[in-house]
Amino acid sequence: MFNFLRKNKKPVELFYHTDVHCHILPGVDHGSQSVEQSLQMLEAEMEMGINRVICTSHVTSETFENTPETLTNAYNILCDAVKEAGMDIELHASAEYRIDEYWEKQWEAGTILPMPGKFLLMENSFQQELLLLDELMFDLMVKGYKPILAHPERYGYYSRRRQRYEKLHRAGVKFQVNLLSLAGYFGTVARENAMWLVKHEMVDMLGTDMHNLEHAHVIHEYLRSKDWRKLSKVLEPEIMNDWVK
Numbered sequence: 001m002f003n004f005l006r007k008n009k010k011p012v013e014l015f016y017h018t019d020v021h022c023h024i025l026p027g028v029d030h031g032s033q034s035v036e037q038s039l040q041m042l043e044a045e046m047e048m049g050i051n052r053v054i055c056t057s058h059v060t061s062e063t064f065e066n067t068p069e070t071l072t073n074a075y076n077i078l079c080d081a082v083k084e085a086g087m088d089i090e091l092h093a094s095a096e097y098r099i100d101e102y103w104e105k106q107w108e109a110g111t112i113l114p115m116p117g118k119f120l121l122m123e124n125s126f127q128q129e130l131l132l133l134d135e136l137m138f139d140l141m142v143k144g145y146k147p148i149l150a151h152p153e154r155y156g157y158y159s160r161r162r163q164r165y166e167k168l169h170r171a172g173v174k175f176q177v178n179l180l181s182l183a184g185y186f187g188t189v190a191r192e193n194a195m196w197l198v199k200h201e202m203v204d205m206l207g208t209d210m211h212n213l214e215h216a217h218v219i220h221e222y223l224r225s226k227d228w229r230k231l232s233k234v235l236e237p238e239i240m241n242d243w244v245k
């Protein structure tokens with residue numbers, strides 16, 4: 001239907017079927033800007049073997065102050081469009097929570113939208129690590145949530161302090177690495193951090209973190225690479241994306 005890929009290139013399918021990180025809900029962050037774009041992105045997901053998508057739109061202070069209501073509204077609109085288009089893909093509404101003042105307010109008010117199974121996708125600041133990160137993660141776990149740190153490889157400050165990865169992971173925080181980082185899309189530091197996490201068996205989940213069709217193209221290309229063929233064999237026994245239910 002929306003096949004935007006060149007017909008002569010056969011898409012390579014992933015070994016799991018749940019995307020746990022993407023910005024596919026229309027009009028709630030700087031990901032998809034329309035229902036049509038969302039459907040094209042979902043088509044791209046299906047071409048790589050995904051049949052369940054956890055929609056994790058941004059929730060951040062000032063820029064994207066989403067609530068369960070704004071997210072659920074966009075989700076309902078997209079579900080209707082998916083049904084109308086006859087697409088066989090399951091959607092869930094959740095969020096990527098930046099740990100900031102807005103998160104604190106939402107958390108205290110109890111207005112958060114976890115993934116199925118009480119998984120919660122949490123995003124660190126890109127500038128510096130939060131002082132009370134360990135305490136916050138612990139608090140979430142005590143309350144029965146399963147925190148997933150979104151793209152740990154993308155926080156540049158960890159490349160000089162990789163013992164922080166070890167500490168957080170040992171404490172029970174799940175790590176979700178972006179396919180785009182493995183593809184080198186976010187530069188050398190993110191790729192090197194990602195490879196370090198692979199080597200040390202700390203990659204629990206993979207995500208597209210897809211914001212647009214360009215991201216989908218980059219991922220599709222990467223899935224055809226030798227690098228991915230090799231890495232996917234290493235990662236397959238570790239990856240728990242399909243546990244999110």
Ligand SMILES: [Fe+2]
Binds near residue numbers: 022023150
């Ligand atoms: Fe994201």
